[in-house]
Amino acid sequence: MKRAKITIVGAGNVGATCAHWCAAAELGDIVLLDIPGEMADMPRGKALDLMESSPIFGFDSNIIGTNDYADTAGSDVVVITAGIPRKPGMSRDDLLATNAKIMGLVCEQVKATSPEAVVIVVSNPLDAMVQRALQVTGFPPARVIGQAGVLDTARYRSFLAMELGVSVEDVSALLMGGHGDTMVPLASCTSVGGIPVQQLVPQDRLDEIIDRARKGGAEIVGLLKTGSAYYAPAGATAQMVEAIIRDKKRLIPCAAYCDKEYGVGGFYVGVPVVLGTGGVEKIVEIDLNDSEKAAFQKSVDAVKELVETMATLV
Incomplete structure (x- = not known):
């Protein structure tokens, strides 16, 4: 059976770590x-280093840079x-003009x-x-998807597990809306x-946890000083890759x-x-209460404003 082929554009911390997770799970051959x-030569160096770890961990993915x-x-x-990447003091929106130009160049090649291909976008501002x-x-549209909800939900679930002293496996959660401070964790x-x-x-404590989840990326940026999060974003992306490659029909939040x-x-x-395997095979519509509807609409309005601003810049 022919292996799947996975390309990761961008060999920085998120891209290289995503390659690591995908290789370890033997999701397919990987191009970094x-x-x-x-x-x-950096992507070749990282690919070779990762390839040399394959005998240790027993995966047979072929990896090139x-x-x-x-x-x-x-x-x-x-x-x-x-x-x-985002730096301390920067919002995701500050990245808009430069990253929109980079995204255009990359997507012409793709x-x-x-x-x-099914395209998974991780670059910020995500939406x-x-x-x-x-x-x-x-x-x-079904084959162009944004990775955000899996990451944001993972942060929310982590904070809840830490609060309650329970396994993260037992915490089930869902978030909606844009990737940023207007995201909507659904209690x-x-x-x-x-x-x-x-x-x-x-x-009151749940509200504090929800607020921390909303600002989870900024918290990491503030702690790292010279970069942004990559372990969790890469892991979230690899989970999406697995759902597509293995046709798992995962019901998870994504930017769709x-x-x-x-x-x-x-x-x-x-x-x-x-x-x-087809990408977004179905958007699941759920009933929201009045407060959730209002928060979701606020988030949607923020996304629309961001996209409209981008249109004036590219």
Whole structure:
């Protein structure tokens, strides 16, 4: 059986760590790509180092590093992490103009070399970047997806598990909305071992945990000083890659193109989806209470404003 081919554009911390997770799970052969220049050999060095770990961990994925999109031809999944990282004091929105240009250049190449691929966008500001990827590739919206909800939910679940002293495996949660401070963790869809979270955590404390989840990326940036998070973002991306490559039909939150769903009207926003070999195979619409609807609409409005601003810059 032919192995899947996974391309990761951007060999920085997120891209290289995503390659690590994907290789360890034997999801397929991996191409790690970055731009030519002073650090042109960097993706080859990281790919070789990772390949040399394969006898230790027993995975048979073939991993190459390159600066040439020709090596990525025929990829089943393309992960795009390329872009400048966030630095202390910067918001995701500050990255908009530069990363929109980078996304356009990358997607022109992806369109030419892997026209049947499912594209997972990780670059920030996420909701605008995935919209840009759709515009440039011209792919069906189901095959262009943003990675945000898996990461944000993981942070939320981690904080709840830490608060309650329980296994993260027993915490089930869902978030919606844009990737940023307006994301909407849904307490009504959060449980621990099947027990509604409101029965275990007082509302004021739950609100504090939700706020920490919203600002989870900024917290990491503040601690690292010279970079942004990469272990959890890469792990979240690898989980999405696995759902696609292995057609797992995972019901997870992703930034998906919503036309009529949730009344969004043609924008990417975090919603629960069924993720399989075709990409977003279904957007799951759930009933929101009044406060959740209001918070979700606020988040959607922030995404629309971001996309409209991007349109004036590219």
